[in-house]
Amino acid sequence: MVANFDFENIGAAVEEALKAGVDPLEIIDLFSDGAREVGEKYEKGELYLSELVMVGETLKAGMEVLEPAIKGAKSYKAVMVLGTVEGDLHDIGKNVFGMLARGQGFRVVDLGVDVNKERFVQAVKENDASIVGISCLLTTTMLNVPGVIEELERQGLRGKVRVIVGGAPVTDDWAKQIGADAGTNDAVEGLEVCNRWV
Numbered sequence: 001m002v003a004n005f006d007f008e009n010i011g012a013a014v015e016e017a018l019k020a021g022v023d024p025l026e027i028i029d030l031f032s033d034g035a036r037e038v039g040e041k042y043e044k045g046e047l048y049l050s051e052l053v054m055v056g057e058t059l060k061a062g063m064e065v066l067e068p069a070i071k072g073a074k075s076y077k078a079v080m081v082l083g084t085v086e087g088d089l090h091d092i093g094k095n096v097f098g099m100l101a102r103g104q105g106f107r108v109v110d111l112g113v114d115v116n117k118e119r120f121v122q123a124v125k126e127n128d129a130s131i132v133g134i135s136c137l138l139t140t141t142m143l144n145v146p147g148v149i150e151e152l153e154r155q156g157l158r159g160k161v162r163v164i165v166g167g168a169p170v171t172d173d174w175a176k177q178i179g180a181d182a183g184t185n186d187a188v189e190g191l192e193v194c195n196r197w198v
C-alpha cells in the first residue's frame, strides 16, 4: 500500500490488521519496506518527487491509525529531546521512534524537523533531559549532526546526556566516530539502547 501511495485506503487496512491481532511493530516494518522500495525507484529515476510526497502522506495516514495502539505509558522514566537535524524535513521515522518511546514510558519533547543545534541545547536545559535523539535521513544533513554534539559539549551538557542518532543512512560506527553514544537505522533497536541507559 505504501509503494502504491494508497493514502485513501491505508488507514482502513491498518485498522483491519490491528483488529486481526497483527503486532503494530510488524506493521511499521511493512511501512519501512514499502518506503525503501519507493526510495530505490526514486533514486533510479522511475518516480517523480510528487510521488515521493504522496508516499510521505500515505505513511502519515497509516501512522495516525497505528499511534493509539502504541501509546499507553502513564508515567515516565526519562526525558528525551527529539528532533530531525537542521536542513532535514523527513519526520516519519522520527515520529515512529518518538511514538514507541512514549509507549515505553519516556517523556518525549519533540522539536519537529529542521532543528538547529541551539534549539536542541535549549530544550535539554529547559526540560532537564537525559537523552538527545537526533534523526537524520539525508547524507548531506548527516554533516550537521556533529555540530549538535559539539554545542552540547561547549555548553557543559555533554556529560549529562546520552546522544542517539537515527535514520536510514546512520550506522552505529559512524555515530560513535562523531561523538554520539549510539546510532541506528531501526527504531526498535534504538529504543532497546535507550532502555539500557535508564
Ligand code: B1M
Pocket: 028, 031, 032, 035, 036, 037, 038, 039, 040, 042, 043, 049, 052, 053, 055, 056, 057, 059, 087, 088, 089, 090, 091, 092, 093, 094, 096, 097, 132, 133, 134, 135, 136, 137, 138, 139, 140, 164, 165, 166, 167, 168, 184, 185, 186, 187, 188, 190
Ligand atoms: Co526523501 N529522500 N527527500 N522525502 N525520502 C530519502 C531519504 C532518499 C533515501 C530517497 C532516495 O533517493 N532513495 C533520499 C536521500 C538520499 C541521500 O541522502 N543519499 C531522499 C531525498 C534525496 C530527498 C530530497 C532531497 C528530494 C528532493 O527534493 N529532490 C528531499 C529533501 C528534503 C529535505 O529534507 N530537505 C526529500 C523529500 C522527501 C519528502 C518530503 C517528499 C518525503 C518526506 C515526508 C516526511 O518525512 N514528512 C520523503 C520521503 C517519504 C522519503 C523516503 C521515500 C521514505 C522516508 C520514510 O519516511 N521512510 C526515503 C527513502 C528511504 O528511506 N529509503 C527518502 C519510512 C520511515 C519509517 O523510515 O525514516 O528510515 P525511516 O525511519 C526508520 C529508521 O531510520 C529509524 O526508525 C524508523 C523505523 O525503524 N529512525 C530512527 C529514524 N529516525 C530515528 C531516530 C532515532 C532512532 C531511529 O533516534 C533518535
